[in-house]
Amino acid sequence: MLDYAEPVTKLIDEFKRLPGVGQKSAQRLAFHILRMPEQDVARFVAAMEEVKRKIVFCTVCNNLTDVDPCRYCSSTSRDRSIICVVEEPYNLVAVEKTRGYHGLYHVLHGSLSPIRGMSPDDLRLQNLLPRLRPENNDGIEVREVILATNPNTEGEATASYISRLLKPLGVRVTRIAMGMPVGSDLEYVDEVTMDKAMANRHEM
Amino acid sequence: MLLESLEAHCFRNLSGRVSWGAGLNIIYGDNGQGKTNWLEAIYLLATSKSFRTQKPQEAVRFDEELAVVRGRVARSEQVHRDLQVAIQNNIKTLSINGKRESVARYLGQLHVVAFTADELEVVRGAPEARRKFLDRGIVSMQHAYVQTLSDYQRVVRQKNRLLQDAADAELSAAELAARLAPWNEQLVALSAAIHRARADYVERVNAVLERRLFGREEVSVRYVSSLEGKGDLSDYETLIAERLQFRMQAEMSAGYSLIGPHRDELEVLFDGRDIRSFGSSGQQRSALIILDLAAIAVYHSWHNEYPVFLLDDVDAELDRKRINQLLEYLEGRTQTFVTTSKENLVEQYAARAEIFEVREGIAELLAAPDGRISTSSKDASSI
Ligand SMILES: [Zn+2]
Numbered sequence: 291m292l293d294y295a296e297p298v299t300k301l302i303d304e305f306k307r308l309p310g311v312g313q314k315s316a317q318r319l320a321f322h323i324l325r326m327p328e329q330d331v332a333r334f335v336a337a338m339e340e341v342k343r344k345i346v347f348c349t350v351c352n353n354l355t356d357v358d359p360c361r362y363c364s365s366t367s368r369d370r371s372i373i374c375v376v377e378e379p380y381n382l383v384a385v386e387k388t389r390g391y392h393g394l395y396h397v398l399h400g401s402l403s404p405i406r407g408m409s410p411d412d413l414r415l416q417n418l419l420p421r422l423r424p425e426n427n428d429g430i431e432v433r434e435v436i437l438a439t440n441p442n443t444e445g446e447a448t449a450s451y452i453s454r455l456l457k458p459l460g461v462r463v464t465r466i467a468m469g470m471p472v473g474s475d476l477e478y479v480d481e482v483t484m485d486k487a488m489a490n491r492h493e494m
Numbered sequence: 495m496l497l498e499s500l501e502a503h504c505f506r507n508l509s510g511r512v513s514w515g516a517g518l519n520i521i522y523g524d525n526g527q528g529k530t531n532w533l534e535a536i537y538l539l540a541t542s543k544s545f546r547t548q549k550p551q552e553a554v555r556f557d558e559e560l561a562v563v564r565g566r567v568a569r570s571e572q573v574h575r576d577l578q579v580a581i582q583n584n585i586k587t588l589s590i591n592g593k594r595e596s597v598a599r600y601l602g603q604l605h606v607v608a609f610t611a612d613e614l615e616v617v618r619g620a621p622e623a624r625r626k627f628l629d630r631g632i633v634s635m636q637h638a639y640v641q642t643l644s645d646y647q648r649v650v651r652q653k654n655r656l657l658q659d660a661a662d663a664e665l666s667a668a669e670l671a672a673r674l675a676p677w678n679e680q681l682v683a684l685s686a687a688i689h690r691a692r693a694d695y696v697e698r699v700n701a702v703l704e705r706r707l708f709g710r711e712e713v714s715v716r717y718v719s720s721l722e723g724k725g726d727l728s729d730y731e732t733l734i735a736e737r738l739q740f741r742m743q744a745e746m747s748a749g750y751s752l753i754g755p756h757r758d759e760l761e762v763l764f765d766g767r768d769i770r771s772f773g774s775s776g777q778q779r780s781a782l783i784i785l786d787l788a789a790i791a792v793y794h795s796w797h798n799e800y801p802v803f804l805l806d807d808v809d810a811e812l813d814r815k816r817i818n819q820l821l822e823y824l825e826g827r828t829q830t831f832v833t834t835s836k837e838n839l840v841e842q843y844a845a846r847a848e849i850f851e852v853r854e855g856i857a858e859l860l861a862a863p864d865g866r867i868s869t870s871s872k873d874a875s876s877i
Contacts, residue, residue, distance in 0.1 A: 402652075403652060404653075404655035404656040405652055405655050409673065410673065442645075443645050443652065444652070446676070446680055447649075447652070447676035447677055449676075450675065450676035451672075451673075451676045454672070454675060480598050481598065481638040482598065482640075
């Protein structure tokens with residue numbers, strides 16, 4: 291016999307499919323839903339359906355968007371000669387928040403990781419190379435590709451793989467620097483970060 | 495550094511708080527009373543790990559949820575730090591002076607060198623145990639090396655999976671080479687960092703090795719890079735990059751990583767012969783003690799303070815003559831913790847050590863060099 295009535299069990303099972311949700315959390319969420327007013331549940335369901343219906347991958351940069359091409363790709367005020375490559379849409383948001391970058395983006399939706407079954411074929415890379423041709427970029431030549439993948443072994447491997455693809459095309463390929471968090475004292479920086487910052491020091 | 499006191503709650507069968515002596519501490523008791531548990535608690539406080547189990551929760555007393563080990567460490571006369579390790583739901587939380595800290599910041603506050611039955615693998619087991627001995631020593635001087643090692647292991651795992659899956663994926667040799675390149679590139683840089691750190695550490699060890707502490711036989715160590723004899727080791731990056739290129743086909747057929755410092759070896763020689771194959775069990779123990787003392791001396795030359803030395807079940811591991819030579823050497827150097835079930839060892843050192851007797855997890859001070867003697871653990875803790 292099931293612990294709970296069938297509809298409740300079904301809901302718990304659905305929650306358990308979500309990342310990071312175990313049996314206990316799934317139960318808690320399911321019972322929370324049971325206690326919610328009906329119109330709140332309806333709004334929640336509508337929001338999930340809407341996101342699935344309206345959000346697509348931008349065919350140019352793979353960013354999540356409700357218009358294709360996305361707002362960055364179709365903007366007339368952005369610098370079309372620079373492309374910043376990131377792993378996930380939320381990495382794009384992080385770069386964008388700096389307000390200091392005005393180029394275009396390319397979202398890979400992952401990083402190279404044989405352990406997790408992520409090969410170059412599983413990254414959204416196929417549409418990156420064609421973007422470098424002026425005829426696909428409003429007649430503008432891309433002069434720099436910034437690799438802003440994560441500073442871990444998978445992010446490094448991804449950056450290295452892409453730079454090997456792009457270098458023969460003659461485009462400038464750069465990697466974001468790793469090191470000190472700004473606004474903190476040297477003494478509070480952990481040794482690994484300090485070590486990286488020392489290794490990546492630059493001429494003044 | 496000095497571990498002034500230690501307090502344990504629901505960690506195995508331990509309870510209460512103990513004030514330790516600054517020199518030799520002998521923890522004495524019958525088997526099963528918990529003397530090694532105290533050593534394990536000190537080791538946990540220092541390293542955040544146990545030398546007995548990989549699963550933290552195993553050390554939490556049966557029927558309890560939370561185990562806490564807390565200790566006060568003196569880094570100098572003026573500087574004291576309260577360290578704490580709490581274990582709950584198989585998760586460890588670390589804090590310094592009551593404030594939660596990351597592992598990276600926590601480690602190094604209390605450094606221990608531990609001679610345990612497990613550590614004997616260094617002189618009798620597979621090369622991995624000897625690489626770990628080197629890496630522990632390097633980490634004690636350079637914490638960022640932990641990241642280098644873990645990145646290296648991660649890259650090797652990724653590369654192994656790539657090589658393993660390549661057969662099924664029916665990739666062309668050129669495509670596989672292109673996919674290997676990003677991992678090999680990192681492998682070159684990380685391998686070079688590991689190689690240099692290990693070569694440097696072995697040089698330091700050799701400089702301080704008490705080769706003849708226990709007699710006429712001479713102990714020596716030699717770092718044998720897995721690339722030895724393959725070319726110019728002083729330009730390691732170029733050499734390993736060449737080897738990776740040259741052996742790529744072999745790695746593809748093997749289906750795993752064949753090149754890198756995960757295949758390094760540390761030779762431990764006893765009178766010029768490999769201790770692992772030719773040493774008697776007693777010689778192996780002597781050699782390991784000498785290696786541990788070298789690790790202590792290297793640490794001291796780097797930090798200008800001594801780590802804490804732990805010796806589990808000392809008389810099961812060493813004969814009396816060697817115990818005496820060892821304890822004499824350590825006197826005036828490290829704060830030392832020794833467990834024993836032998837009463838005569840206790841009698842011999844009664845005037846020169848703090849003696850604690852452990853019964854059902856409670857450690858009671860029996861005798862101390864300054865004459866402080868107590869009849870209950872409560873009194874001992876109030877000092
Ligand atoms: Zn776009």
